[in-house]
Amino acid sequence: MVTQVELEQFRNMINTEVETKVNELNRAVQVAGNSIEALEKQVATLSIGCMEQAVLIEALLEQLPEEAHANFVDYATRRRKEMLDAIKDGSDVLSGDD
Numbered sequence: 001m002v003t004q005v006e007l008e009q010f011r012n013m014i015n016t017e018v019e020t021k022v023n024e025l026n027r028a029v030q031v032a033g034n035s036i037e038a039l040e041k042q043v044a045t046l047s048i049g050c051m052e053q054a055v056l057i058e059a060l061l062e063q064l065p066e067e068a069h070a071n072f073v074d075y076a077t078r079r080r081k082e083m084l085d086a087i088k089d090g091s092d093v094l095s096g097d098d
Contacts, residue, residue: 061069 061072064072
């Protein structure tokens with residue numbers, strides 16, 4: 001037969017184990033939260049950098065004669081399509097969707 005003392009010791013042991021696991025989980029969640037926050041800051045920084053580049057490119061394009069501007073837009077459109085196709089092909093290879 002289990003005594004009240006043994007039952008209390010078992011309960012304390014279980015409580016200690018549960019508290020340990022909760023603390024470990026809390027630490028893991030905090031680390032994940034910090035990582036996510038750092039990634040969000042990096043994405044924001046990259047976004048701002050891309051916007052700055054877009055403004056600069058737009059300003060440069062305004063300086064081009066109309067024909068050169070049209071040629072650049074055509075070239076950029078073709079290159080963008082090629083880039084997107086390459087990305088799609090690469091993602092298909094990585095995901096095994098050959």
